[in-house]
Amino acid sequence: MTELKYVGKRSRPEDGLEKVTGKARYVGDYFLPEMVYAKVLRSPLPHARIVKLDASPALQVPGVLAVITAEDFINHSNFGWPVKDAYALAWKKVRYIGDPVAAVAAVSEESARAGIQAILIKYEALPVVSDIHHALDPDAPIIPDTDAPGTGNLTNSHLVRFGHPDPILENCDVVLEGTYFFKHQEHAYLETEGALAIPEPDGGLTVYANDQSPFINRDNLVTLLGLPVEKVRVIQAYVGGSFGGKDDIGYQSSAQAGALALKTQRPVRLVLTRTESFLASYRREAMEIKIKLGASKDGELKAAKVNLLVDSGGYASMTPLCSWRASVHAAGAYRYQAVHVDAKSVYTNNGYSGAMRGFGNPEALGAIEQAVDELAYQLERDPIDFRLQNCLTTGDVAMTGNTVNQTVNLAECLRMVQKRSDWDRKRNLYASNQAGTLRRGIGVACYFHGSSLGGEGADYATTTLKVEEDGLITLTSGLTDYGQGSRTVFMLIAAEELGIDIARIRIMRPDTQTGIESGPTVASRATMVGGNATRVAAQRLNQVLYWAAAKAFHCQPNQINRQGEIFYSPNEESLKFDEVTSLARRMGLSLYVQGKWQMPVFTWNFDTGTGVPYHCYTFGAQVAEVEVNLESGKTRMLGVWAAHDGGRIIFPQGASGQMYGGVAMGIGYALTEHFSYYQGYPQSLNFHDYHIPRANDVPPIDCNFIQCDHVDGPFGALNLAEPMMISTAPAIANAIFQATGKRWRTFPLTPQVILKGSDNPDLDTSNACKRGLGIPA
C-alpha cells in the first residue's frame, strides 16, 4: 500500500473540540424564546383496542397549548418502510406497552405531563401474543391492521437456496443439531430520542432532530403533515449515539413535535425520558435459530440448514431487512456444498424490533459460530485450525452460492488473533484439569459481513464541495455522523484527493436544505459509499483547478505537477492554490461540484433465494478469554483480541474506537444485556435493570487491522462500524464452554443461566405490570 498524506494518519475528530468543551448542542440543549415542551401519552397495555379517546380535557389544563392524536395527521399518521404499518400516534389500537397515543404541548414539562394525564382514554384489552412459537397459530390474536406482506402475524419470510443439503447431510460423518436463543438488545445510547420543531413564517417547518437519516425524516414529515417538500427542513443536531436506533422512533418523535409546532405556532421540544426510551423505542430482534450442520470426519464442512424465527414485535420497522441480512449470513463465513436457510419474522406484542448494529448478523453468526465450535470439539479439533480448514478465501463460493472475488484475509485474521492471544499455550493450559471455583477458558469466533445495503435497497450517496471566496472549502454530505466519525473520514478523503491543507475544509451539519439526498446512513456504508462520493467530488474539483492552472501555464493539464497546494508548470513556474481558484473564477468556471457514487449493481432474487446478496464483504476474527466463578455464576472478561479485514484504514483512531466500542457492546450482549418481555411487559425500564458494560467490565482489547487496498473502496477502504461486535458474543460463549464444559446456547450468559440453566431470572409479573402501568409521562 502506498503511503498517503492524510489517509491512515493520526488525526483528530472533526467535531472533537465542541465535544470536549461541552459546547456541542444536542436536541435537549436547545432553549429558544417561546419554546414549549411536548409529552406523549403511551399505552399501558401490550395489546388493546382504543374504544374511546377524548383529548380535549387536556386543553383545560393550565399551560397546555395543544393536543394531538392520529386524526391530526394525513392518513391517521400512517408511515413506515419497507412495511407501512407504523403510526406517529396509534390509530384504533395499541400493539405494545409504550405505543404513543396522543401528545401535548405546554409551557412547562409539568403542565405537559398534567395535560396527558387529563386525556380521556378507554382501552379494551386484547389477548396478547408474547411467544414467537405461537404467533402463527391458527387461533392466535391478529396484531397488524394493515396489509402486511405475510398473512396473519407473519411479518415476512426469506429463503436461501444453494444446492441440496439434505442428501449431503445424510452422508456426513458428523451432524450437529442445535437451537440457539437470542434476547432483545437495547441500543442504550446515552442520549435519548428527541426533536425540536420550529414553525416558519411561511407555514413551513424546521426540525432539529437526533435522527440517523434526515432526508427520510423530511419525507415522512411531508407525507404526514401534508406540507410541500420545499417547506420542510430537517437539520441533524449533534447525536448522542444511535447504533441503528434513531430511525423510525426519530421520525415518530419529529412528526409529533412537528404537528404540535404547527398547531401552537411555537417552537416545540420533545425529549424522551430514559424509561420512555426503553419502553417506546425499537431494539434488536429476539431470535431463535435452529441449525443442522454436517462435516466429514476429516473436518470438512459439507452442508448446513438453518431456520430463523424472528420476533418483530408490534410493528415491522426494519425487521424484514434485518431478518434478510441474518438469512444470507446464517451459515457463516465458510465453504459449503449446499446451504438452505428459511427465515420467518412474526408480529408479537413484545415492544417492537428494528435496526441495531449488525442488523441481524450478530444473531446469525452468534448461532453458527457456536455450532461450528461444537462441531470442532466433537471432531477433537482445535477450533482455530478447524475454522482455517473451512473458512472463505479469495475466489471461494460463499454460503449463498456467489463467488467471492475480492481479496479475503479471513485466515490472516484468525492467525493474527491466534498469535496475539497466545492461543495455543492458553488453550492447552485451560484444557488440563482445572479445579476450584474460578475456571478459565479461551474461545474464538470469526465473521463475514456484507458491505453496505446489499439487496436491501438503492445504494448511493452524494457529496458536494464548494470553494468559498475566502479560500475555505465547504463540504456537504447527505450521509450523517452520529458519533462514528464519518465527517472526519470525508474531510480526510477530500483533503487527500484535492492535495490541500485539511484546515481549509469545513464540513456542514447534515441538513436537507444544503446536502443532497443520499439514502439512509445505515449498514456501515458511510466510509465506502460516502467516501467514494467525496472522492468523486474532489476529482471533479481538481479537474477545474487543473484547467485553470494549465491555461495560465500554457500547457496541458496532465503536464502539471503538484507539491501540496502548489501547482508547477513543466518550466517550474508555480501557482498557489488560491491563485488557481481565482483564475478559475475569472475563466467563469464553477467552483461548486457534486460527486455521486453508486454501488455496482447486482441482484438477489428474494423469491428463489438465489443470486448475489452483496457486492463485497468485510471479514474478521476475535478471541475472548474469560474466568467463570462457578459459585456466583459471574463471568469476568480477561481479554479480547480482535482482527478486522476491512481494506485500508482512513481514520485510525476512529477505526480503533469502532472496534473497542463494538467489542464492549458484544460483551454486554454476551453477558448482561437482557431485554426481555413477560406477556408483553418489558422487564427493564432503566439502566439499573438493564446493564451495559461499565469501564471495569471491559478488559484490555487488542485491536488489529489487516489492511489492503480494496479495489472498490475510497483509497482502498471498506467499512467497519457494525462488524466489530459480531464475533464477540460467540467467542465468549465458546470460551465459557472451555471453562465450564457446558454450552447453554443462549444469550446473555447471566449468572442465573450459568448456575440454573434458566434464562428467565426476573419474571415478576405483578411487579412488571405495576411498573409497566406506571409509565412516566
Next chain:
Amino acid sequence: MKIEFTLNGKLTKVEAPDSMNLLNLLREQLGLTGTKCGCDTGDCGVCAILLDKSLVYSCLVPVSHLEGHQVITIEGMQNLDGSLSDLQESFLRNGAVQCGYCIPSMILAGEALLLQNPNPSHDEIREGISNVLCRCTGYQQIIDAIEETALIRKNKLKNQSEKDMEIAND
C-alpha cells in the same frame, strides 16, 4: 430559596425552587448545557460534575446542598486563557471522543481521579471512571487519554522540581 456557591471559580448567587436538582439548575436556569441528562435516576453518570473536587451525579444533588460549596462543570475545565486543558487535549489526541454525550462527565471523572491519585494504574483508571457509562468507545481510548495525562503531569512536575533544584543550587 436563595443559594450562594462557587461555580467554575466564580461566586454565584441563584434563586431556585427547593425541589430542584443541580442538573436542572445548571442546564435550565444557568444555561450550562455541557452537563447532560441520560437517565435522571442516578444510574448513567453523564450528569456527573465535581462537587468540592469529588465526582458526583448532579441529578442527585438538591440545590439546597450547594450553599458554600464548589462546583466545577465541563464549562470550567479549560485553562484560564481559554485553551484546552491537558486532559481535554489528550482526549482528542487519543480518539477518545465518539458521540460525545458522556465526554464532559468522563473528563471530569478523569480529573477527579487524577486529583486523588496522580499515578493511577490501568485498573484504577477503569474503576475511577466506572460511574460514568459510555456506549460508543469501549472505554479504551478514554483510559489511554487519562493515563497519558497522568504521565504528562508527572513529567511536568519532575521538570519543575529539577528547575527548582537548579535554582536552589545556583
